[in-house]
Every structure is written in C-alpha cells, then in structure tokens.
Amino acid sequence: xxxxAKPIYPRLTVYSEKYYQGGSAILSGNIGIPNFDLPLGxxxxxxxxxxxxxxxxxxxxxxxxxxxxxxxxGVRNVSDFDNIINGNDANSLISTNKYLTLRQxxxxxxxxxxxxxxxxx
Numbered sequence: 001x002x003x004x005a006k007p008i009y010p011r012l013t014v015y016s017e018k019y020y021q022g023g024s025a026i027l028s029g030n031i032g033i034p035n036f037d038l039p040l041g042x043x044x045x046x047x048x049x050x051x052x053x054x055x056x057x058x059x060x061x062x063x064x065x066x067x068x069x070x071x072x073x074g075v076r077n078v079s080d081f082d083n084i085i086n087g088n089d090a091n092s093l094i095s096t097n098k099y100l101t102l103r104q105x106x107x108x109x110x111x112x113x114x115x116x117x118x119x120x121x
Contacts, residue, residue: 010050010057014097016040018080020047030096032114033121035063036081046093048076049053054099064112066092069105095119 008028023040032046036043049056053074059081061067070085081090094100094108096118104115114120 001071009052009097010055011097012049012057013044013047014039014043016042018044019079020045020077020079025065025096027121030098030115030118032065032092032094032118033119035093036093039121044081045079046077048072048078048095050075050097052097056094056100057104058094058100058105058108059085060092060094060109061085061088061090063091063109065094065114067109068113069109071100071102071105073099075086 008009010028012027012031013024013025014027025040033039033043055074055077057072058069060069061080068085068088078084094114108114
C-alpha cells in the first residue's frame with residue numbers, strides 16, 4: 001500500500017549567512033521566530049515558498065515581533081536582512097500560509113504574541 005505525504009506550507013528555509021550561504025534549516029507551517037540570533041546562531045537570509053499566493057511573510061525590525069515591519073505575500077527570497085525595513089535590519093519574523101491583514105500584524109506587534117496555532121521557534 002503506497003504512503004502519501006502531504007507537504008506542509010509555507011516552507012521557510014533560513015540561512016546563517018547572507019546570499020543563502022552557511023548553515024541552513026527548513027521550517028514549515030505557521031511559525032514565528034522571535035529572535036534571529038537563536039536559530040543557527042544567527043540568520044542572515046531566507047527563502048519563503050508556498051503554493052498559496054496569499055501566504056504572508058512579515059519581517060520585524062526588533063526582536064519579539066516588535067518595531068517597524070515589512071510584509072510580503074507569496075513566494076519571496078530575501079538574500080540579506082540588512083536595511084530591509086526602512087533602513088533597519090530584520091530581527092524577527094512571522095511565516096504563515098494565511099493572509100494576514102495590517103490590523104492583525106499590528107495586533108501581534110503590539111502584544112508580542114503569536115496567534116493560536118502558530119509555533120514559536
């Protein structure tokens with residue numbers, strides 16, 4: 001009897017160096033990374049993939065989903081986190097297969113908490 005595995009999206013590949021170099025980790029599902037210094041000893045670039053064009057990647061300028069933010073929908077590669085958010089580096093993120101509105105993102109930023117069903121990495 002064949003076994004079928006259904007992939008979980010979005011798929012986020014994070015890299016310890018700029019331009020997709022160094023150590024890497026593949027994460028999937030609805031996740032939040034509150035501090036880029038923790039996974040891999042630091043994150044400097046990423047690849048975000050989903051089959052859903054409304055999937056959302058949010059980069060925050062401060063740790064714990066705080067500060068200014070930048071929103072991407074659909075497939076996105078970010079080769080370097082330096083100066084990506086109004087001249088500031090990215091330091092935390094949310095990756096989800098759902099469409100997040102600006103209102104929802106601001107609520108996460110104001111509370112510092114992820115919605116239910118999201119994993120904190």
